[in-house]
Amino acid sequence: MEHKLLIYNTLTRTKQIFKPLKEPYVGMYVCGPTVYGDGHLGHARPAITFDILFRFLTHLGYKVRYVRNITDVGHLEHDADEGEDKIAKKARLEQKEPMEVVQYYLNRYHSAMEKLGVLPPSIEPHASGHIIEQIDFVKKILDAGYAYESEGSIYFDVKKYNKDHRYGKLSGRNIEDLLETTRELDGQSEKHCALDFALWKKAQPEHIMRWPSPWSDGFPGWHMECSAMGTKYLGEEFDIHGGGMDLIFPHHECEIAQSTAALGKETVHYWMHNNMITINGQKMGKSLGNFITLDEFFTGNHKLLTQAYAPMTIRFFILQAHYRSTVDFSNEALVAAEKGFARLCESYARLQKLTPSKETSMEMKNYRQLCEDAMLDDLNTPIVISHLYDATRIINTVADGKATISEADLKELKEVFDLYLIEILGMRVEENSGAANDAYKGAVDLLLEIRKQAKTNKDWATSDKIRDELARLGFKVKDTKDGFEWSL
């Protein structure tokens, strides 16, 4: 590949040139949701961030295998070792089969992602479907001597591991500090050290989700699934592992330790983490209870929302910030994103109708190059968007009849918009089509044709009546140089 794609690697805390293990193949693993509740705005961030990466890598010519897991087992409340399984708890509360809960929220997650324009990953493995692989992985760690059995459960021996490798390299911690700050938790007598984490947990008698293993009937520890499934589908070494920043510790740290212990080598080459979405300067999250679900955004049905927001508004809002910055949610910011995106859409529509002239009378920058440069610099989507706005000015000026554009430049602009706005940023701008839609569009057009006629006759009463009545119904009518435009 010719390009130089820079990716910020959490492991080195620097931007690095991206070099896949085996060109043109790229393996990419991203931590997906735990399906025990509706997805909220925070869940949209990694989904969209890595969707952009997936799209851009594909555009660059890579053959990407994108794995995004579904956590449907082994994820415990409160404390990683003693809490109740999240899925099981929800199932108990709702009197459902655990897998019924999983399916319900997974369906809703998929639906929300589809609305947000997030492409489905290549593989979407479930933790519950890979118990055997996880047990095998635990065995490897036991064989390597970095884990021990205690009361039917298997724990990772962090101290031993830290002698041979460095535990904490991703999050910049060392175990001495960790030991000092680790809280005393109940029921840790099984563990040799407070830092040790469960690889396999023996199930209590009342625990519904359980599988047989050489050690006990139980279930895998939380971090296990990513190590097992990531290496199963992408190999013992692969290129990119992504997720939210809040997963750096302990989740990704433990993953590194597990994989290194079991395989004797580093599995992941580039660790990428998206920043958080905040609300009033604070992280939006489940534990803080300050989250707004995606459906609530789509319907406007939440007390903090002054209106409903289209999925594309949410996507645009997220893309207007760099993925490693926090984004603060507010109605004002979302409304601004909504208006800004609407303007971009209108220009895109105008672009399709522009008539070319002999030459271009405005300065045309090399937008294709500018956009690509921005994307190559650690996926700088806000810059890409700013270049598109720059091009928008040309489109609108030409549409106003105040400038001209050559056929070649027009073609280039169309291609750049299709490539960056639609294909890479993944924004949907097309209007709904269909027979019913076409019929009603024709009707509105007809009304406005009549209005145009009235205007020619200086019949302002009729022309204003049509415009005002349409406005009352929610249509926005805009007069142009030689006709009209309208939108809802």
Added chain:
RNA sequence: GGUUCCUUGGAUGAGUGGCUUAGUCAGCGGUCUGCAAAACCGUGUACAGCAGUUCGAAUCUGCUAGGAACCUCCA
């Protein structure tokens, strides 16, 4: 307390050691228009504070203040 990071104009949000310090939204002025809307043009004392490095820093270093994330489940 430890680790990591942040602080940019009315709101949001990029960015680089010096070239015009993006863009969006809002505001103001103008052009256009029968009027309006849209569009276009113009406009904004912005880079937390202090000190240092430098010919030059908002961008590098140090200190101070404020804030955040992680250290427990979290995207």
